Amino acid sequence: MKIDFAGAAVGAASNELFSAVKHVVRTVRAFGPQLKKIENTLGKIVPIINDWDEFNKRLDRSPTEMCPIKKLLDKGKGLVEKCSRIHLLNAWKRYTHSNKLAAFNAELLGEFKLYIELLDARNNSETLCEVKELRRGVQEVKELIHSGQANGGALQSGLRASGNLTVPDAPDFIVGSVVEASLRKLREQLLEEGVSVIVVTAPGGCGKTTLLKKLCHDMDIEGKFKNNIMFVPVSKKPSLTDIVRKMIQHNGFVVPEIVTEDHAVHYLQQLLIEIGQNPVLLVLDDVWTDSQSIIEKFVFKKIKYYKIVVTSRYEFPDVGIVHHLNPLPQGEALELFRRSVTVDGRSLVVPDDEIWDKIVNLCKGLPLALTVVAKSLRGKDRSFWETKLLNLSHLGLDSDILDCLRKSLDDLDGDLSIKERFMDLGSFPEDRKIPATALIDMWVELYRQDFDGMRAINDLHELIYRNLADLVITRRDSSEAEDKCYSSHYATQHDLLRDLAIMECNQGQVEERERLILDLTRNNFPDWWSKQKQPTLGARLVSISTDGKFSTPWPNLHLPGAEALVLNFETDIHTKTYALPEFIKKANKLKALIVTNYSFFPAELRNFHVVGSSLRRISLERVTVSFLSMGKLCLHSLQKISFFMCDIGQASTSNDAKISNAMPNLVELDIDYCNNLVTLPDGICEIEPLKKLSITNCHNFSTLPRQIGQSTSLKVLRLNSCTNLLQLPDSIGTLQKLISLNMSDCLSLSTLPNQIGQLVNLKRINMRGCLKLSMLPQSIVRLRSLRKVICDKEREVLWEPLKNNLNSLSIMVSKEEANLDWLRD
Numbered sequence: 001m002k003i004d005f006a007g008a009a010v011g012a013a014s015n016e017l018f019s020a021v022k023h024v025v026r027t028v029r030a031f032g033p034q035l036k037k038i039e040n041t042l043g044k045i046v047p048i049i050n051d052w053d054e055f056n057k058r059l060d061r062s063p064t065e066m067c068p069i070k071k072l073l074d075k076g077k078g079l080v081e082k083c084s085r086i087h088l089l090n091a092w093k094r095y096t097h098s099n100k101l102a103a104f105n106a107e108l109l110g111e112f113k114l115y116i117e118l119l120d121a122r123n124n125s126e127t128l129c130e131v132k133e134l135r136r137g138v139q140e141v142k143e144l145i146h147s148g149q150a151n152g153g154a155l156q157s158g159l160r161a162s163g164n165l166t167v168p169d170a171p172d173f174i175v176g177s178v179v180e181a182s183l184r185k186l187r188e189q190l191l192e193e194g195v196s197v198i199v200v201t202a203p204g205g206c207g208k209t210t211l212l213k214k215l216c217h218d219m220d221i222e223g224k225f226k227n228n229i230m231f232v233p234v235s236k237k238p239s240l241t242d243i244v245r246k247m248i249q250h251n252g253f254v255v256p257e258i259v260t261e262d263h264a265v266h267y268l269q270q271l272l273i274e275i276g277q278n279p280v281l282l283v284l285d286d287v288w289t290d291s292q293s294i295i296e297k298f299v300f301k302k303i304k305y306y307k308i309v310v311t312s313r314y315e316f317p318d319v320g321i322v323h324h325l326n327p328l329p330q331g332e333a334l335e336l337f338r339r340s341v342t343v344d345g346r347s348l349v350v351p352d353d354e355i356w357d358k359i360v361n362l363c364k365g366l367p368l369a370l371t372v373v374a375k376s377l378r379g380k381d382r383s384f385w386e387t388k389l390l391n392l393s394h395l396g397l398d399s400d401i402l403d404c405l406r407k408s409l410d411d412l413d414g415d416l417s418i419k420e421r422f423m424d425l426g427s428f429p430e431d432r433k434i435p436a437t438a439l440i441d442m443w444v445e446l447y448r449q450d451f452d453g454m455r456a457i458n459d460l461h462e463l464i465y466r467n468l469a470d471l472v473i474t475r476r477d478s479s480e481a482e483d484k485c486y487s488s489h490y491a492t493q494h495d496l497l498r499d500l501a502i503m504e505c506n507q508g509q510v511e512e513r514e515r516l517i518l519d520l521t522r523n524n525f526p527d528w529w530s531k532q533k534q535p536t537l538g539a540r541l542v543s544i545s546t547d548g549k550f551s552t553p554w555p556n557l558h559l560p561g562a563e564a565l566v567l568n569f570e571t572d573i574h575t576k577t578y579a580l581p582e583f584i585k586k587a588n589k590l591k592a593l594i595v596t597n598y599s600f601f602p603a604e605l606r607n608f609h610v611v612g613s614s615l616r617r618i619s620l621e622r623v624t625v626s627f628l629s630m631g632k633l634c635l636h637s638l639q640k641i642s643f644f645m646c647d648i649g650q651a652s653t654s655n656d657a658k659i660s661n662a663m664p665n666l667v668e669l670d671i672d673y674c675n676n677l678v679t680l681p682d683g684i685c686e687i688e689p690l691k692k693l694s695i696t697n698c699h700n701f702s703t704l705p706r707q708i709g710q711s712t713s714l715k716v717l718r719l720n721s722c723t724n725l726l727q728l729p730d731s732i733g734t735l736q737k738l739i740s741l742n743m744s745d746c747l748s749l750s751t752l753p754n755q756i757g758q759l760v761n762l763k764r765i766n767m768r769g770c771l772k773l774s775m776l777p778q779s780i781v782r783l784r785s786l787r788k789v790i791c792d793k794e795r796e797v798l799w800e801p802l803k804n805n806l807n808s809l810s811i812m813v814s815k816e817e818a819n820l821d822w823l824r825d
Contacts, residue, residue, distance in 0.1 A: 570597070
């Protein structure tokens, strides 16, 4: 019998390293983040190595492929043990050793990937029953490696737009003993054994979702469920398969192909078994009355500490314990109203208490109505308050919250621009985050606003100020506002407010509406659309949403006045395609086109040839469309095009398909989370008017072409979180108009070209998280216009000596570490 010296040695080395890491994590705080990542990696691979050792012993063999891993593990042990010998005050040594630890973790993942591939080859020739458990562990490590590669060596958990089920932030302040009592009761039920499903029910606008946000951020709840809390918006048209895909992705696993609901239930149970070793909390938010069967599919009683909380306007008594959230009593309603109507803790107008009390009474204790009505009264004079009271008094006792909200919306008639923006939000699907960039594209063209969208952002903030929308910022970065880039900003809207917006849009005859908002189920078109002779439509904004059962061809639709078209769609798992409607060809006034795929998987976008030459702005999300196909179009009016999570194909260098010929007047190009992008087509750099180029979170983007030097009009260049970008070309020095350069979190960027000193108008540099950048070129002292540098502590020492030469330079040290978790929202 052979003895597995190599395997045994590797098993011992991996266990020794694992023990060393655990010990140093507890005793040395300086390298905590790097050590925790190594600990996480070892937590996955050490059990596999041990299982493989046992498997080899049973087969009486000694695999030599494990020797390189043994050497690497020994190296890692030395690095880890050295942590305790580095003095805390030696910043430079701490910095360089942190980099070595990060590099070791990446190398360990890379080396183990080769080992896994060999293991797979071996397993293909073995009896499956013998390696079943081993292969399950192997799959976990593959997923770990896959996510590490996609994120420059960092581990990721889901995609920003579709897989992130993190609990949204809760408001800092919640009024009322009613809410506090509900929090206490729900906390007790979640912490005790036995209760598996709780249904929190209340009328719309009563604060169910807010209550659950607060509950999930409760210290005791976070202490028990830790990272196993998932917050799932369900809404009117839930898709079990999509929800399960998001749950799998949120937990860091590769998403399998899920075709049917039975498949979804199977994979859901497999996921719960995998993560259910620790307590799991699943929140199903905003479940509608006909979705009880979906709730039941999430119940899995084999997991002891698995809890489900449902929020709904309906009770579902057959599903679980029902908890009623009551409206606020008078005193607490008055307190919330006072807080909402005041600015900086004071009211600009102080009417009689009687007026306050009557208005609050008419809001029926519903937090949404109280805050919307209160904020509509901010800064208004007494006569306005009295008119508001009179209008609300006309509501009957049986009136619902929508009637109350509508009366507040009527107050906006004196400020039609805000009312119009509110109604425009109805163009996007329920319970979805609305990108601020999409609103900018829409509003700039509909209302003739400034190109950069500053007025649009101000309008959005006005809606938020009035509690008609909420703002979600997925990542706070001061340079975004300076560059007039709002890719991290999203609007959300309570479903009742969205219902109100659509009701307002649907007033009057269809041909007279300014906004045409259509939500199609399968191929069920409105009667007027199905008629041979259609009415002449005057809508300037058209929104068409289709579900996964919709199939082309589209019937004809004449849109002579449409200036903005929003297409929201889902695709079938089998087809994964979406064809733009042919009637776009004849929409001669169309200026803004926003196409968003809300399916889990990207969809191939067909019929792109129908887009017309009148378009000024195009926004595409989660679609496949190649640069080559766009190079054959005629988009001579196009000024801005955005790609988010798109597969845009390999850049074409063909002279007969140049982007510069297709869109010669492009001013702004935004590419975000497009992981198959490696470099730009040369033609982009030949577009003379191009002023803003943003390539962000594209983890395979490795080369900025040398032709970038031809983009002499460029003012803003954003390359943040392109983790494989190796260098900037020397030709960057010819960008004499460049004002802002953002290369934050470019982990592979190790040097800057000496020609950077030729950027005479450069005012801002963001290099936070450029971990490999250890020196600056001498020419940097010639950047006389430089006013602001954002960097981390390790890079600050490179800039401090330059302040004597660059008198106006301000160095902002970022307290956060390099951003290694971009894909969480």
